[in-house]
Amino acid sequence: MLSYSIKRLLMLVPVLLGMTIIVFSIIHAIPGNPAQTILGTKATPEAIHHLNASLGLDKPLYVQYFTYLKDVLTGNLGTSIQDNNAIASEIWPHLAATIELSFAAMLIAVIIGVNAGIISAWKKNSVVDYIAMIVALIGVSMPIFWLGLLEQWIFSVKLNWLPSIGQTDITSTVAPITNLYLVDTLLEGQFGQFWMVVRHLIMPAVALATIPMAIIARMTRSSMLEVLGSDYIRTAKAKGQRMGWIVYKYALKNAFIPILTVIGLQTGLMLGGAILTETIFGWPGIGLYVYNAIQARDYPVIQSGILIIAFMFIMVNFIVDLLYGLIDPRIKYR
Amino acid sequence: MKKKYFSIVISLIVVLTLALTGCAGGSSSKSSSNAGKTLVFGRGADATSLDPAVVTDGESFRVTQNIFDTLVSYDYSKQSTSVKPSLATSWNITNGGKTYTFTLKKGIKFQDGTAFNAQAVVFNFERWMNGKKSGKFAYFPSMFGGYKGDAGLVIKSVTAPNATTVVFNLKRPSAPFLKNLAMSPFAISSPAAIKKYGAKYGTTAAVGTGAYVFKSWKHNDTITLEKSKDYWKKGLPKISKLIFKVIPDNSSRLNALKNGEIDLMDGVNPSDVAGVSGNKQYNVYYRPPMNIAYLGFNVTMKPFNNTKVRQALNMAVDKQSIIKAFYNGQAQAAVNPMPPSLLGYDKAIKPYAFDVKAAKKLLAQAGYPHGFSTTLYTMANPRDYMPEPQNVAQSIQSTFGKVGVKVKIVTVEWSSYITKLTKGGAPMYLMGWTGDNGDPDNFLYTLLDKDSIGSNNFSFYQNSKLHNVLIAAQTETNTAKRVALYDKAQVILHNDAPWVPLVYGKPVLVGKSTITGYKPSPTGTEPFDTLNVK
Numbered sequence: 001m002l003s004y005s006i007k008r009l010l011m012l013v014p015v016l017l018g019m020t021i022i023v024f025s026i027i028h029a030i031p032g033n034p035a036q037t038i039l040g041t042k043a044t045p046e047a048i049h050h051l052n053a054s055l056g057l058d059k060p061l062y063v064q065y066f067t068y069l070k071d072v073l074t075g076n077l078g079t080s081i082q083d084n085n086a087i088a089s090e091i092w093p094h095l096a097a098t099i100e101l102s103f104a105a106m107l108i109a110v111i112i113g114v115n116a117g118i119i120s121a122w123k124k125n126s127v128v129d130y131i132a133m134i135v136a137l138i139g140v141s142m143p144i145f146w147l148g149l150l151e152q153w154i155f156s157v158k159l160n161w162l163p164s165i166g167q168t169d170i171t172s173t174v175a176p177i178t179n180l181y182l183v184d185t186l187l188e189g190q191f192g193q194f195w196m197v198v199r200h201l202i203m204p205a206v207a208l209a210t211i212p213m214a215i216i217a218r219m220t221r222s223s224m225l226e227v228l229g230s231d232y233i234r235t236a237k238a239k240g241q242r243m244g245w246i247v248y249k250y251a252l253k254n255a256f257i258p259i260l261t262v263i264g265l266q267t268g269l270m271l272g273g274a275i276l277t278e279t280i281f282g283w284p285g286i287g288l289y290v291y292n293a294i295q296a297r298d299y300p301v302i303q304s305g306i307l308i309i310a311f312m313f314i315m316v317n318f319i320v321d322l323l324y325g326l327i328d329p330r331i332k333y334r
Numbered sequence: 335m336k337k338k339y340f341s342i343v344i345s346l347i348v349v350l351t352l353a354l355t356g357c358a359g360g361s362s363s364k365s366s367s368n369a370g371k372t373l374v375f376g377r378g379a380d381a382t383s384l385d386p387a388v389v390t391d392g393e394s395f396r397v398t399q400n401i402f403d404t405l406v407s408y409d410y411s412k413q414s415t416s417v418k419p420s421l422a423t424s425w426n427i428t429n430g431g432k433t434y435t436f437t438l439k440k441g442i443k444f445q446d447g448t449a450f451n452a453q454a455v456v457f458n459f460e461r462w463m464n465g466k467k468s469g470k471f472a473y474f475p476s477m478f479g480g481y482k483g484d485a486g487l488v489i490k491s492v493t494a495p496n497a498t499t500v501v502f503n504l505k506r507p508s509a510p511f512l513k514n515l516a517m518s519p520f521a522i523s524s525p526a527a528i529k530k531y532g533a534k535y536g537t538t539a540a541v542g543t544g545a546y547v548f549k550s551w552k553h554n555d556t557i558t559l560e561k562s563k564d565y566w567k568k569g570l571p572k573i574s575k576l577i578f579k580v581i582p583d584n585s586s587r588l589n590a591l592k593n594g595e596i597d598l599m600d601g602v603n604p605s606d607v608a609g610v611s612g613n614k615q616y617n618v619y620y621r622p623p624m625n626i627a628y629l630g631f632n633v634t635m636k637p638f639n640n641t642k643v644r645q646a647l648n649m650a651v652d653k654q655s656i657i658k659a660f661y662n663g664q665a666q667a668a669v670n671p672m673p674p675s676l677l678g679y680d681k682a683i684k685p686y687a688f689d690v691k692a693a694k695k696l697l698a699q700a701g702y703p704h705g706f707s708t709t710l711y712t713m714a715n716p717r718d719y720m721p722e723p724q725n726v727a728q729s730i731q732s733t734f735g736k737v738g739v740k741v742k743i744v745t746v747e748w749s750s751y752i753t754k755l756t757k758g759g760a761p762m763y764l765m766g767w768t769g770d771n772g773d774p775d776n777f778l779y780t781l782l783d784k785d786s787i788g789s790n791n792f793s794f795y796q797n798s799k800l801h802n803v804l805i806a807a808q809t810e811t812n813t814a815k816r817v818a819l820y821d822k823a824q825v826i827l828h829n830d831a832p833w834v835p836l837v838y839g840k841p842v843l844v845g846k847s848t849i850t851g852y853k854p855s856p857t858g859t860e861p862f863d864t865l866n867v868k
Binding site: 030031032033035036037038039040041043044045046047048049050051052053054082083084085090093094145148149152153156157160163164165166167169170171173278279280281282284288289292295296297 | 372374379380382383390391466467468469470471472473475476480481484533534536537550552553554555556575577579580581582583585586587589590592593595596747748749750752753754756767788789790
């Protein structure tokens with residue numbers, strides 16, 4: 001297992017290197033000039049020319065690429081050309097915001113999705129099954145921006161139960177330690193603030209959870225149906241085991257591999273930035289950060305942002321691969 | 335066993351519900367608490383820097399307006415762009431309009447405790463004028479003609495004969511000079527702070543003489559300012575804490591206002607205005623228009639090199655329907671390439687009326703009795719002067735169809751769009767402009783003079799007669815003569831018709847009705863020093 005992990009980690013290098021080349025080529029191929037975008041329509045052509053020169057954007061592309069690569073290899077993610085900040089320090093609060101949101105959303109999606117799928121399979125072709133699958137179908141096809149606005153309208157504007165936007169109340173601040181606000185408030189012992197952060201998380205997390213929840217529910221159902229039809233389940237039933245015990249203890253474990261794959265992929269996608277959810281809920285996450293950089297043609301931020309997202313995606317799937325072995329001891333790593 | 339699980343689940347639900355409802359409303363900003371009033375302004379995007387000299391975007395200026403002051407200022411209380419004293423209490427114009435002598439207000443301090451004086455003003459101007467190498471100070475060369483070493487730079491020297499006097503010597507008279515000095519990018523920063531923070535100035539620090547002090551910035555989220563204790567305008571500001579909150583989506587920003595989380599916002603969807611305008615809980619504000627949205631023709635491309643074609647298409651746009659459908663009725667049909675609030679707007683010019691028959695006739699005279707096919711480019715992103723560009727494009731497509739002109743619409747994302755237009759790749763395009771300083775030169779010369787080809791003259795329109803008039807108007811310091819020159823320029827532009835002027839938009843803001851003393855400025859941003867919350 002150790003040698004497998006090392007091999008996998010080493011494979012990261014060519015993948016990420018390939019990513020930098022692809023991203024670099026694509027962003028330089030699309031029209032639009034950072035100097036022009038930064039200076040706006042008000043700038044004179046001379047000013048644009050001078051800024052291009054001072055940003056090094058007039059150099060040949062391969063020189064720009066290697067300068068960037070050197071930065072990355074020395075652990076420096078470069079400097080934003082828009083606001084002159086070090087990307088390494090600027091990117092973490094955004095990434096932390098996305099991680100927190102994705103984690104909360106995944107928790108909701110897994111708990112509800114897996115259980116809905118199990119019950120659906122267990123009570124196959126019953127009313128419960130139909131309701132669960134119709135809800136899942138609606139969940140998977142509901143546009144997030146619409147759901148988000150609807151949530152805000154009901155729970156904030158009409159019922160006044162939950163805050164409609166942001167990670168915290170606008171007038172109160174959380175002292176950042178890790179920038180994961182749930183963790184920070186607990187470390188500080190600020191339980192009131194912890195609760196405030198939770199309240200802010202609920203609506204965006206639910207909005208973000210709907211699609212993965214529906215996908216997980218459907219995957220769980222089909223995977224469970226297959227397992228529930230197998231011989232050892234029939235044997236367990238014949239031995240008089242309680243059905244709940246059979247389903248959760250024996251069947252789920254064997255049905256879980258494909259479910260875990262889906263969970264891994266969905267988590268990876270979420271970490272890539274839940275741009276719609278972040279837009280609706282004013283959530284300063286990585287998706288919005290990279291999106292703004294694309295609008296401004298802030299090349300270093302786009303490159304480093306996508307590199308980090310790719311890295312997260314690969315890591316999540318790596319962890320999923322290791323979890324396979326925990327769930328099913330028959331799986332061997334070579 | 336089962337019963338036990340059941341009771342645990344039920345009690346969990348009860349606790350959660352109680353907690354949720356118990357904390358209801360706890361998120362509202364406490365704008366009227368006694369500890370000091372807070373105002374939260376919701377907006378669509380973040381600032382890029384808080385050093386006003388290096389930015390050109392309104393979202394940055396919206397914040398820096400409150401941290402910094404300019405030598406002279408626009409008359410914000412009258413929502414006008416006429417100039418009044420600010421850091422300078424008075425000024426003399428001598429030497430045929432080539433020497434400006436400013437007397438500065440005594441006893442003003444920067445927020446870092448250093449003294450504001452004439453040397454500080456000279457330091458700031460020297461910093462901008464020497465920006466050629468870095469190319470950082472975009473607005474400076476656009477408004478003052480260039481950097482040091484450029485022939486176009488209008489400023490010959492800036493000197494400080496004593497602590498309270500600043501003298502500007504110009505190479506030639508410049509009519510918009512005073513108005514330029516009132517612009518947010520030319521606000522005076524603390525020289526000590528600029529030296530101290532270096533490249534970080536504008537991100538970790540911003541120090542001026544303004545009503546509020548910069549406290550913190552969480553990127554893409556909030557910028558927090560606090561009342562400056564020794565602000566030089568007595569009794570101001572009225573609000574203790576000012577927070578700018580980014581909420582990218584227009585509809586959710588309005589939801590946040592309705593939920594009491596923010597107090598004031600801009601970027602209201604035109605279709606949402608009706609929902610709040612009758613409600614006593616909210617005030618709806620309209621910015622006096624100082625912008626124009628237009629349909630431009632690339633006059634170097636066929637058939638738009640034909641004046642008659644351009645005139646004919648001017649008659650084929652139904653501006654009133656566009657205003658009704660996509661501006662919620664809150665805009666004014668445009669006639670000239672500059673808004674009516676500006677000096678020298680020519681009221682005598684009659685607009686091309688929407689008249690399909692006349693347009694067809696003129697097209698036939700131009701040699702296109704059966705019309706032609708062409709492409710209309712439009713931006714994907716909403717702008718202040720055009721909240722729904724794609725819908726406007728479709729409306730134009732439909733009325734042009736009636737005169738036989740088949741239009742294909744191509745939508746391009748903003749950054750690529752600017753590049754496309756600068757290179758002259760669009761036969762017809764939708765565009766607009768928000769004025770910088772309230773001077774007609776900032777519209778007519780900046781957008782339609784032959785000198786502006788390569789920057790903002792996307793129509794590639796050249797007319798030497800117009801050029802001579804506009805250059806003469808730049809140096810004319812007699813107002814009546816200047817107005818006469820601009821009248822002449824507008825007649826030329828009306829007849830040549832390089833654009834279809836569409837609308838003068840009035841950007842909408844909504845705030846809680848507890849807000850008093852808020853007057854949105856035509857320039858797009860304004861200081862919040864006189865604003866109060868009941």
